[in-house]
Amino acid sequence: MDQILGQVLRNAVWERLDMLADLANRADTDSLVSVARSELPRLTEGWRAMLQAHEPDERGDCPTCSTRWHRCKAPCSVWQVAHEHLVAGGLAPQQDLRRPWHRGKSAVPGQSRAAKPAHGETTGRHALIPQVATH
Structure with missing residues (x-):
């Protein structure tokens, strides 16, 4: 049920x-x-809420991206993507802004943002998009 x-x-x-x-x-x-x-106020509040969850802790780790066995030092990929799109956007190479990393390579090198569909997810427009292989 949670997957659906x-x-x-x-x-x-x-x-x-x-x-x-x-x-x-x-x-x-x-x-x-x-x-x-x-929409702009809603989008900015959404970014703020997401970034707040990724604020570094007292050790300089992202508490959301870190696990018990692997610590993720700040700035995590969420902050890097935020900076790329909100601050450096005019300096970054132009790309299609309609889901630039959806089902493909991450905006952050070495990190895949492609999500594998959960077993049995065969409904919904985006569930049917074939996954792009990333190397």
């Missing part, structure tokens, strides 16, 4: 991001202003 709920949640998030990207690429100016006013 997780897939529904992931699909909803990917579809929302797809919709926002489509609006950014196709909407008229008045619609863009309206969407920006409603």
Whole structure:
């Protein structure tokens, strides 16, 4: 049941991001202003909440990315991706902003962000996207 709920949640998030990207690429100016006013505060709060969960602890480790057996030093991949997209975006090479690392290579070298579909996940648009092999 948790796998099904997780897939529904992931699909909803990917579809929302797809919709926002489509609006950014196709909407008229008045619609863009309206969407920006409603969505930018939500997106910034989402980034803040996610980054707060990845704030380094007193040892300089990311408490979310670290495990009992492997400590992840800050800045973790979440902070690196945040910096790349929010701060260095104008300096970074241009890429397709519609799920640039979805089912593919991570924006952070050496780390795969590809998620394997859970056993039995055969529904939902994003569950059916074939996985890209990463080396």
